[in-house]
Amino acid sequence: NAGVMQNPRHLVRRRGQEARLRCSPMKGHSHVYWYRQLPEEGLKFMVYLQKENIIDESGMPKERFSAEFPKEGPSILRIQQVVRGDSAAYFCASSPKLLAGGVNEQFFGPGTRLTVL
Amino acid sequence: GESVGLHLPTLSVQEGDNSIINCAYSNSASDYFIWYKQESGKGPQFIIDIRSNMDKRQGQRVTVLLNKTVKHLSLQIAATQPGDSAVYFCAEAAGANSKLTFGKGITLSVRP
Numbered sequence: 001n002a003g004v005m006q007n008p009r010h011l012v013r014r015r016g017q018e019a020r021l022r023c024s025p026m027k028g029h030s031h032v033y034w035y036r037q038l039p040e041e042g043l044k045f046m047v048y049l050q051k052e053n054i055i056d057e058s059g060m061p062k063e064r065f066s067a068e069f070p071k072e073g074p075s076i077l078r079i080q081q082v083v084r085g086d087s088a089a090y091f092c093a094s095s096p097k098l099l100a101g102g103v104n105e106q107f108f109g110p111g112t113r114l115t116v117l
Numbered sequence: 118g119e120s121v122g123l124h125l126p127t128l129s130v131q132e133g134d135n136s137i138i139n140c141a142y143s144n145s146a147s148d149y150f151i152w153y154k155q156e157s158g159k160g161p162q163f164i165i166d167i168r169s170n171m172d173k174r175q176g177q178r179v180t181v182l183l184n185k186t187v188k189h190l191s192l193q194i195a196a197t198q199p200g201d202s203a204v205y206f207c208a209e210a211a212g213a214n215s216k217l218t219f220g221k222g223i224t225l226s227v228r229p
Contacts, residue, residue, distance in 0.1 A: 035219075041221055043206070043219045056215075056216060093217075110160045
């Protein structure tokens with residue numbers, strides 16, 4: 001059973017360009033989470049999605065950032081008009097649909113390291 | 118607001134010794150706590166978790182202790198090995214399938 005897959009692993013963009021980050025959850029997982037990690041810091045929650053629905057986007061910047069998890073295909077985190085401050089590692093995690101009272105183990109992918117020049 | 122923090126930024130231990138990493142949290146509604154290990158250039162790797170209805174849980178060479186009274190979480194690693202060198206994060210969540218709130222991380226360095 002393959003783990004969470006993310007691509008690309010490294011992405012370089014110039015200021016003003018668009019960045020698209022992809023995440024394929026583990027087989028059977030219907031919940032996807034995106035986190036951002038700045039150097040020497042912990043992960044910060046961005047958005048939580050289920051298939052075709054955004055459940056919690058409280059950590060997403062109001063502008064330039066969007067996320068989707070379509071019925072078919074990977075989850076996409078899209079950053080428009082990137083700025084240098086967007087340079088970070090972006091991690092995706094997935095978890096299965098749980099019964100009430102279940103634990104919330106999230107399995108993380110290897111991350112995409114975005115560098116904005 | 119919600120916060121999860123760690124008391125020490127780095128920890129250096131002798132190979133074979135036990136390691137203890139501490140974490141404080143502030144959200145009383147959190148009911149699920151996890152320790153993750155992150156090696157350079159990789160994603161966080163699950164180590165052990167604990168629910169709020171427990172105060173101790175043991176895994177292979179690792180033990181997590183939860184003290185809800187003082188909102189404190191700790192990770193104990195027995196017989197620390199060089200392969201344990203990494204950054205360790207505690208994280209908390211309130212409710213199933215909810216977001217994780219991470220602490221800043223502590224670097225564990227194992228001396229040979």
